[in-house]
Amino acid sequence: GGMIVMDDHTCMVEVARYFVDFLKEESCGKCTPCREGLRRMSEILNRMVRGEGRHEDLELLEDLGSLMENASVCGLGESAANPVLSTIKYFKSEYEHHIESGLCDGRQCIDLIRYHISDACTGCTICAKKCPTGAITGENKQLHKLDQAKCVRCGVCYDACNFNAVSILSGAEIREKLGE
Known part of the structure; x- marks a missing residue:
């Protein structure tokens, strides 16, 4: 286990990007939903933190996350989308702000x-x-x-x-x- 401390300066888009990039390296790569889902999520989130995100990216991330949860073979694949799905659920406005104005209020991207x-x-x-x-x-x-x-x-x-x-x-x- 571990603990992560965050405050109001923490960028949730960057947090999701960090975890997806980490999990992408940890994945065994044997099942397509996990391997390709994490690869695509990483591409999308890396584009967002550069200020190049698109509105359709949010729906795509949610669809990928749902697919990964339901079609992955192991526990890592089933839960790998959790950082993305939970940050979209609770901090959707941060994603929208990155997409619409290219701004990071947490000043971390x-x-x-x-x-x-x-x-x-x-x-x-x-x-x-x-x-x-x-x-x-x-x-x-x-x-x-x-x-x-x-x-x-x-x-x-x-x-x-x-x-x-x-x-x-x-x-x-x-x-x-x-x-x-």
Whole structure:
């Protein structure tokens, strides 16, 4: 057994994607409903977390899940769709939000977010030193800049900043602050 702790910043679409990708690797692949159902679910969910989901994807995920529950040979296959089906049941609005506006309110789907350094930056250089890709540049005691092309959205800068100068942007915020 295990325990997973989530809060209001947890993206349920990303949670479902994570579990489906994990189960896809754990599946023995012997029965078609489980093997192909998980493969298709993974494709759909990975498309959704990139902001490329379609309205028909929700119905397709539910149909695939039902098929997997009823036609799989083992317990893993019968229950593999549970993370998807339960998150759609209880958090359907998050899926719809990803599809309709390409936004991740939990700010966890890395293709749908950008990090931004605001004027609150004191130039302490901590974020620049910790950035694994060298995406942050700036002189000591000067406002730092973040190169979006180099940023891998790992969150190290966000966690390292003691001045709340690094923010996570999504949707319209990206266009407003970064012009993308």
